[in-house]
Amino acid sequence: xxxxxxxxxxxxxxxxxxxxxxxxxxxxxxxxxxxxxxxxxxxxxxxxxxxxxxxxxxxxxxxxxxxxxxxxxxxxxxxxxxxxxxxxxxxxxxxxxxxxxxxxxxxxxxxxxxxxxxxxxxxxxxxxxxxxxxxxxxxxxxxxxxxxxxxxxxxxxxxxxxxxxxxxxxxxxxxxxxxxxxxxxxxxxxxxxxxxxxxxxxxxxxxxxxxxxxxxxxxxxxxxxxxxxxxxxxxxxxxxxxxxxxxxxxxxxxxxxxxxxxxxxxxxxxxxxxxxxxxxxxxxxxxxxxxxxxxxxxxxxxxxxxxxxxxxxxxxxxxxxxxxxxxxxxxxxxxxxxxxxxxxxxxxxxxxxxxxxxxxxxxxxxxxxxxxxxxxxxxxxxxxxxxxxxxxxxxxxxxxxxxxxxxxxxxxxxxxxxxxxxxxxxxxxxxxxxxxxxxxxxxxx
Amino acid sequence: xxxxxxxxxxxxxxxxxxxxxxxxxxxxxxxxxxxxxxxxxxxxxxxxxxxxxxxxxxxxxxxxxxxxxxxxxxxxxxxxxxxxxxxxxxxxxxxxxxxxxxxxxxxxxxxxxxxxxxxxxxxxxxxxxxxxxxxxxxxxxxxxxxxxxxxxxxxxxxxxxxxxxxxxxxxxxxxxxxxxxxxxxxxxxxxxxxxxxxxxxxxxxxxxxxxxxxxxxxxxxxxxxxxxxxxxxxxxxxxxxxxxxxxxxxxxxxxxxxxxxxxxxxxxxxxxxxxxxxxxxxxxxxxxxxxxxxxxxxxxxxxxxxxxxxxxxxxxxxxxxxxxxxxxxxxxxxxxxxxxxxxxxxxxxxxxxxxxxxxxxxxxxxxxxxxxxxxxxxxxxxxxxxxxxxxxxxxxxxxxxxxxxxxxxxxxxxxxxxxxxxxxxxxxxxxxxxxxxxxxxxxxx
Numbered sequence: 001x002x003x004x005x006x007x008x009x010x011x012x013x014x015x016x017x018x019x020x021x022x023x024x025x026x027x028x029x030x031x032x033x034x035x036x037x038x039x040x041x042x043x044x045x046x047x048x049x050x051x052x053x054x055x056x057x058x059x060x061x062x063x064x065x066x067x068x069x070x071x072x073x074x075x076x077x078x079x080x081x082x083x084x085x086x087x088x089x090x091x092x093x094x095x096x097x098x099x100x101x102x103x104x105x106x107x108x109x110x111x112x113x114x115x116x117x118x119x120x121x122x123x124x125x126x127x128x129x130x131x132x133x134x135x136x137x138x139x140x141x142x143x144x145x146x147x148x149x150x151x152x153x154x155x156x157x158x159x160x161x162x163x164x165x166x167x168x169x170x171x172x173x174x175x176x177x178x179x180x181x182x183x184x185x186x187x188x189x190x191x192x193x194x195x196x197x198x199x200x201x202x203x204x205x206x207x208x209x210x211x212x213x214x215x216x217x218x219x220x221x222x223x224x225x226x227x228x229x230x231x232x233x234x235x236x237x238x239x240x241x242x243x244x245x246x247x248x249x250x251x252x253x254x255x256x257x258x259x260x261x262x263x264x265x266x267x268x269x270x271x272x273x274x275x276x277x278x279x280x281x282x283x284x285x286x287x288x289x290x291x292x293x294x295x296x297x298x299x300x301x302x303x304x305x306x307x308x309x310x311x312x313x314x315x316x317x318x319x320x321x322x323x324x325x326x327x328x329x330x331x332x333x334x335x336x337x338x339x340x341x342x343x344x345x346x347x348x349x350x351x352x353x354x355x356x357x358x359x360x361x362x363x364x365x366x367x368x369x370x371x372x373x374x375x376x377x378x379x380x381x382x383x384x385x386x387x388x389x390x391x392x393x394x395x396x397x398x399x400x401x402x403x404x405x406x407x408x409x410x411x412x413x414x415x416x417x418x419x420x421x422x423x424x425x426x427x428x429x430x431x432x433x434x435x436x437x438x439x440x441x442x443x444x445x
Numbered sequence: 446x447x448x449x450x451x452x453x454x455x456x457x458x459x460x461x462x463x464x465x466x467x468x469x470x471x472x473x474x475x476x477x478x479x480x481x482x483x484x485x486x487x488x489x490x491x492x493x494x495x496x497x498x499x500x501x502x503x504x505x506x507x508x509x510x511x512x513x514x515x516x517x518x519x520x521x522x523x524x525x526x527x528x529x530x531x532x533x534x535x536x537x538x539x540x541x542x543x544x545x546x547x548x549x550x551x552x553x554x555x556x557x558x559x560x561x562x563x564x565x566x567x568x569x570x571x572x573x574x575x576x577x578x579x580x581x582x583x584x585x586x587x588x589x590x591x592x593x594x595x596x597x598x599x600x601x602x603x604x605x606x607x608x609x610x611x612x613x614x615x616x617x618x619x620x621x622x623x624x625x626x627x628x629x630x631x632x633x634x635x636x637x638x639x640x641x642x643x644x645x646x647x648x649x650x651x652x653x654x655x656x657x658x659x660x661x662x663x664x665x666x667x668x669x670x671x672x673x674x675x676x677x678x679x680x681x682x683x684x685x686x687x688x689x690x691x692x693x694x695x696x697x698x699x700x701x702x703x704x705x706x707x708x709x710x711x712x713x714x715x716x717x718x719x720x721x722x723x724x725x726x727x728x729x730x731x732x733x734x735x736x737x738x739x740x741x742x743x744x745x746x747x748x749x750x751x752x753x754x755x756x757x758x759x760x761x762x763x764x765x766x767x768x769x770x771x772x773x774x775x776x777x778x779x780x781x782x783x784x785x786x787x788x789x790x791x792x793x794x795x796x797x798x799x800x801x802x803x804x805x806x807x808x809x810x811x812x813x814x815x816x817x818x819x820x821x822x823x824x825x826x827x828x829x830x831x832x833x834x835x836x837x838x839x840x841x842x843x844x845x846x847x848x849x850x851x852x853x854x855x856x857x858x859x860x861x862x863x864x865x866x867x868x869x870x871x872x873x874x875x876x877x878x879x880x881x882x883x884x885x886x887x888x889x890x
Binding site for chain 2: 098315
């Protein structure tokens with residue numbers, strides 16, 4: 001695992017900056033907390049955005065194959081109109097009667113399996129995972145949480161405590177247990193479910209032996225920060241059943257896979273043929289407006305809510321709800337998940353063609369429009385593979401196409417365009433990737 | 446302390462509901478998590494809002510003396526226009542260069558003492574307190590947090606762990622220590638600082654003896670959930686110095702007192718003549734848009750940010766920043782804190798007059814436009830005082846004036862109108878309170 005927690009970032013001196021950007025970065029460094037990072041060796045600076053495109057102050061267009069918050073495209077006019085109209089009427093809060101809140105809640109849970117019929121709103125994916133952990137620990141009376149080796153589940157203290165991806169400087173909760181995924185462990189598909197379940201059972205046994213007990217299995221079914229290790233579909237099921245048998249809850253972190261990103265399904269857990277106790281929502285829910293939710297079965301929600309007050313000032317207010325409602329309407333009306341499926345297939349086919357002429361494209365994994373593309377030949381050492389992936393990402397940034405890296409070694413390209421992407425954008429992305437490959441492979445040979 | 450965590454709430458059967466509202470409540474109960482509560486015996490239902498007023502579906506106007514999120518008034522047109530305009534241009538994120546982010550950050554920290562020159566953005570006050578706790582524990586290497594007896598600091602797991610106000614069913618962190626405030630302990634003003642410092646020193650000694658160490662003193666300088674015990678100004682200083690001497694950080698929770706609520710000062714800690722290490726912002730920062738921040742000294746921010754990644758997807762995005770920027774501009778241009786001071790004085794004078802004819806108004810405490818008004822004569826038992834306060838709040842709700850209760854016994858009226866309140870609204874509030882007092886005192890005698 002690389003010790004640099006964000007390899008694809010700006011480091012002073014590596015890029016030639018315009019005086020305007022150099023000045024802005026100096027002012028930024030003087031006033032923002034030290035935790036802020038800029039993406040890319042040569043940071044990007046945008047003034048406006050529309051659909052698949054971001055525009056810099058000189059009016060140059062950048063193709064967005066990275067941002068998974070504006071799933072419906074940047075600055076969606078219908079979504080923005082719904083937000084502005086509601087902001088002009090009333091913002092409100094959930095302690096007042098609000099028909100819009102109930103209407104949207106009903107339409108949202110209708111996209112889940114029938115058992116998952118309750119929702120609590122939050123403002124961010126982190127708040128969703130934090131609340132799900134509170135519910136799981138409250139109703140189980142236990143503390144232990146099982147996650148994947150390089151999981152990332154958010155920024156709150158409780159989320160950070162179950163996010164090994166944040167690195168050694170951020171303390172894990174003593175009752176966090178990590179399991180290795182079958183893919184990076186090199187387990188063939190037929191043994192994947194067994195491998196995962198064995199790992200989970202060992203974690204359960206250890207948690208019980210130490211008196212922590214098992215509160216939850218928490219997973220992002222795309223396993224994005226692990227490097228997009230999402231196959232074979234269904235490999236999670238046995239481990240999930242084991243956790244439930246041990247008294248823990250199964251929590252599907254849908255912040256990345258949710259709202260149709262995986263193409264075939266509205267929610268990532270559906271790809272694995274399971275029904276979790278809780279699902280946590282965030283990023284694309286408001287196409288940029290800060291809104292999230294926990295959707296789940298009535299039982300754990302009632303066990304928590306009957307005795308524990310949970311009141312979130314902004315969450316569920318009428319403006320957020322109207323915005324999320326517009327997002328869901330557009331997503332269903334325009335069959336956005338269908339487009340994610342079709343464009344995901346087109347992108348996969350194009351990548352497979354590129355693999356024929358570029359040995360650096362080691363492997364392609366995806367569901368719908370979430371892609372992990374491993375970079376570097378098998379015989380290259382890990383640091384060289386990582387350097388190659390970073391070179392590629394930054395070559396594409398110079399070509400005005402935006403992606404980044406992920407994975408334990410950060411040698412996997414993370415590609416996740418807005419879900420409205422069209423064939424012409426997919427083709428432009430493939431051309432740019434081909435050019436970047438030729439460039440960096442040329443440099444390295 | 447009452448065991449009902451939200452006494453001023455709807456309970457089925459207590460109010461005669463319209464068929465429309467009864468149907469909406471049934472649907473609401475069927476789809477929202479069990480943690481949701483409706484305010485007032487007879488819930489309120491609003492369709493639109495403007496300035497100081499909320500309007501029900503029949504068009505009846507309710508005077509808002511409770512909501513402290515829309516400090517500039519409901520549906521502020523300039524703020525909403527700024528939000529909508531930015532949403533149409535670009536939403537962005539903090540990993541891209543964004544002049545608006547830096548401009549606003551500079552203008553925000555300029556309202557703080559010079560030592561507090563760094564900011565990290567969040568989406569909610571809970572996220573702000575959660576991050577402040579992460580920073581404090583990271584840089585101190587300690588776990589202990591000292592709070593007031595009935596403190597409430599937010600909804601995340603870490604915030605709930607330092608919020609005794611959430612009641613016995615919500616687990617406190619083992620390293621949380623509570624201190625009683627001088628006011629409710631009956632300490633005269635001249636002994637208040639000594640009392641508070643003694644309590645804090647005892648908590649420090651206990652935390653050190655158990656190996657937890659001291660990470661932070663965390664306080665809301667209005668002590669809202671304790672019952673608005675904010676006098677005498679300065680009583681916090683000695684305790685804060687003791688915590689700093691023990692290696693902990695001083696964190697001022699400005700979610701309620703911040704942005705001019707206290708009238709004389711932009712930030713609540715200023716009233717106590719101290720400069721904290723960190724201040725946490727939320728509620729009124731975006732006049733309803735979900736945005737918060739941690740502002741603080743460079744040292745602890747750097748100690749955290751250098752090794753710990755903190756990346757908050759929505760926080761600091763261009764739409765939230767443009768909205769908060771408009772709020773700050775209006776607040777400064779229109780001298781909103783000055784109005785809070787003037788209207789606070791007018792309200793206080795009116796309450797003192799009412800006290801002459803109503804023995805039920807036991808005591809009035811306030812800073813600017815945050816009021817705690819103790820209800821019930823000294824010789825009444827606590828449950829009777831609480832019942833009287835609840836009757837008053839609900840009588841005023843029927844009179845279409847909105848307030849609620851707070852405090853360990855929930856017998857303190859919590860009054861905190863939007864900061865744009867005018868003399869005519871103050872007078873209407875006083876008339877309504879007088880009528881409600883006559884009504885409930887008549888019933889009880």
